[in-house]
Amino acid sequence: MIQTSPKTFRLHIGIFGRRNAGKSSILNTITGQNVSIVSDIAGTTTDPVEKPMELLPLGPVQFIDTAGMDDEGSLGLQRLERSRQVFDRTDLALLVASSNIWTEFEAKLLEEIHNRKIPVIVVLNKTDISPPDPEIVKSLREANYTVIPVSTLSGEGICELCQAIIESAPDSFVNRPVILSDLVGPGESAVLVVPIDKEAPKGRLILPQVQSIRDLLDNECISIVTGLSNLPQILSRSGFQPKLVVTDSQAFKEVAQITPPLVPITSFSILFARFQGDLQTMALGALTIDNLKPGDRVLIAEACSHHPVEDDIGTVKIPRWLTKKIGGSPQFTFTRGHDIPDDLSGFKLVIHCGACMWNRRTMLSRIERCLRAAVPITNYGLAIAHSLGILERSLSPFPGLLNTLKTTRSV
Ligand code: SF4
Structure with missing residues (x-):
């Protein structure tokens, strides 16, 4: 084959x-x-x-x-x-x-x-x-x-x-950057949480999950892949402490509750903000959510076109979490693929998927376009983490960035 x-x-x-x-x-x-x-x-x-x-x-x-x-x-x-x-x-x-x-x-x-x-x-x-x-x-x-x-x-x-x-x-x-193996180290373990829900494609894993496993294998790290239900059992094994827990962003809240506070957690989407784009710009972009008001224009952009399922993350879940967070609904625009509106200036925030189907240059060009229009950009994982009140926890594997974020917030 x-x-x-x-x-x-x-x-x-x-x-x-x-x-x-x-x-x-x-x-x-x-x-x-x-x-x-x-x-x-x-x-x-x-x-x-x-x-x-x-x-x-x-x-x-x-x-x-x-x-x-x-x-x-x-x-x-x-x-x-x-x-x-x-x-x-x-x-x-x-x-x-x-x-x-x-x-x-x-x-x-x-x-x-x-x-x-x-x-x-x-x-x-x-x-x-x-x-x-x-x-x-x-x-x-x-x-x-x-x-x-x-x-x-x-x-x-x-x-x-x-x-x-x-x-x-x-x-x-x-010399491409790695996805997560630099956060784990040879011989050490990462637990990857892959909920099998309605959005999971039948019979296979999605690209960010497959690529993460391959990156861990390439660098002699141990990957433990589990659904949400077995996570407590894995983490409670005596003497076992993984270097990192990575989850699908949709299960962030549950994974943050189950995982001991000393174990860093993040999501596949956040790892891809680093691998495909610019994690710092996108993490700072997530802070814009603090100033969003109902009625503000928000662009939600996905790199590939897939048929949206009932509880679609981009068109249903993120709008729902964001609306709850700011106490009213922003005005959402949804795009798929390479076309986004020529004029971005009316948007208060762009929320982008992990762009696992694109090359890095495409994602960097899109970030640059947003910055040129003075519109902050963040990504799915970061927007979800912030909407759920766990942005800092979701960035715990990146202590330097966490400091920058804390400084920016206190200014
Ligand atoms: S390109 Fe974006 S929407 Fe498509 S599978 Fe990858 S992360 Fe998801």
Whole structure:
């Protein structure tokens, strides 16, 4: 059975350039498959096309082929918007240009990618038609850009391009942070509480749980996985004290009551606020709940679209806990996937899921967007913990952050 890596572990490589620069041909040549439709007609690629592959020795990558960044007309502008959204999830960009065409358009696109702090490789395509202009290559290389001339027709430069991708992978991808094993330590135990309720998918665990177990195994830690009902029995075993108890956020209250005060507890969602995003920003964002008033606008955003169940966490439980906490209902907006409102300025708070299906860059881009709009952002686990009055307890595995939080609260 072939197991594919989830997107969260894939280096996302966005392919940008003007229409007909050969972006799709490059994707097809690298992957050895006809993933994107190729034609001489400009604008053949409309929506972004994604293709996962293993790029050894780097590992799993996700190519995203975009429509031309010079698209026009009303539909073209919509496609352009979709292509721009791809910047938010791009870990490494390929800027594709025809080998002898380098105009203000390409220069501006390169500048935009550079300003977004995305590492970029300039791919000068169609060398079979004309060789790249040596002056262009020289000036780009003098500006420290990696430039690879290629021909998808002859295959020239494709191996060099793959090598350049491997060498340009950001350090944050090559040396990814761990999820929780640094909080546990080799030979020590973490208890993972996984309630099997209506929301639990039939016959399997969800991604954050699986990834947490794998992280513990990779680092020689002991993981004990249990439902809520057996937790008291496990924790009362004589001489047993786990380094950490991690729970599904929905069982936070019960787990906090059962677990002895000296044992740190947190939730999968909070671990993912650290692993996928920025735990400090999101923990401080949770404090906004103290100042929320009934009627304030709150955006609840989920990274993936799943069919909401009866007691859905995002659309039912969090609104219910929050309403109880502030003594009246805020005005909620719910979104799923990559689309959130363009104008965030009217929201008092954004509450985000753990984004286990995304790569880290996508989540960081979303946090940055909220901060640019001066809207605090927090995540499900932190919002639930604070609504239930156990925010500090839920951050007990992170004493440094806890101090920052206490200082902020006392100011
Ligand atoms: S809603 Fe968010 S945290 Fe939950 S499974 Fe989807 S991406 Fe993962």
